[in-house]
Amino acid sequence: AQSVTQLDSQVPVFEEAPVELRCNYSSSVSVYLFWYVQYPNQGLQLLLKYLSGSTLVESINGFEAEFNKSQTSFHLRKPSVHISDTAEYFCACKPQGGSEKLVFGKGTKLTVNP
Amino acid sequence: DVKVTQSSRYLVKRTGEKVFLECVQDMDHENMFWYRQDPGLGLRLIYFSYDVKMKEKGDIPEGYSVSREKKERFSLILESASTNQTSMYLCASSPIGPFRAQHFGDGTRLSIL
Numbered sequence: 001a002q003s004v005t006q007l008d009s010q011v012p013v014f015e016e017a018p019v020e021l022r023c024n025y026s027s028s029v030s031v032y033l034f035w036y037v038q039y040p041n042q043g044l045q046l047l048l049k050y051l052s053g054s055t056l057v058e059s060i061n062g063f064e065a066e067f068n069k070s071q072t073s074f075h076l077r078k079p080s081v082h083i084s085d086t087a088e089y090f091c092a093c094k095p096q097g098g099s100e101k102l103v104f105g106k107g108t109k110l111t112v113n114p
Numbered sequence: 115d116v117k118v119t120q121s122s123r124y125l126v127k128r129t130g131e132k133v134f135l136e137c138v139q140d141m142d143h144e145n146m147f148w149y150r151q152d153p154g155l156g157l158r159l160i161y162f163s164y165d166v167k168m169k170e171k172g173d174i175p176e177g178y179s180v181s182r183e184k185k186e187r188f189s190l191i192l193e194s195a196s197t198n199q200t201s202m203y204l205c206a207s208s209p210i211g212p213f214r215a216q217h218f219g220d221g222t223r224l225s226i227l
Contacts, residue, residue: 043204043218044218096213105156106154
């Protein structure tokens with residue numbers, strides 16, 4: 001079975017500061033990894049995903065995440081955040097060649113203050 | 115763009131009522147999912163369907179049932195609503211393939227009084 005741990009439930013930062021949202025996973029098999037974002041009063045949107053190949057993946061709005069197999073981590077980073085990045089962020093994984101079901105972390109609420 | 119539409123954004127029902135939450139997707143996806151989202155608990159899978167009339171229990175199926183009579187529509191049913199089922203309910207769909215991402219609707223905030 002897989003599990004996902006998001007180490008911080010809330011992360012407050014100031015605008016234009018860098019941010020890292022931490023995600024660790026546990027699995028006995030290889031996994032695909034995903035980050036989703038949920039803006040207030042909306043559903044989840046896919047931010048980025050790691051399937052294979054380069055361990056650094058990027059999104060169109062400046063976020064990036066790095067897959068680290070030895071540390072079983074998939075941390076999300078942004079060098080300079082905007083007020084509009086205020087949202088809840090969910091890390092998730094799926095076993096390769098296995099279930100279609102996603103295993104989610106409990107989420108990290110990012111608040112960007114002026 | 116994939117569109118997953120949930121029939122209601124907000125719903126208020128009474129204890130003991132039978133409640134139907136509807137979800138429709140327009141991309142011919144095989145998989146559909148119902149989640150419940152509660153503060154501090156993240157998303158928990160209630161039921162999953164991988165084909166018409168096929169379903170699989172998720173992590174918290176008790177008190178819920180589902181129906182998938184057509185590929186594009188997946189219904190969540192609360193047989194006898196209780197106050198502890200007050201929550202945000204999210205529907206999602208995806209094509210077959212574990213590397214495929216799920217696409218979510220905007221959610222239904224359900225209050226049981």
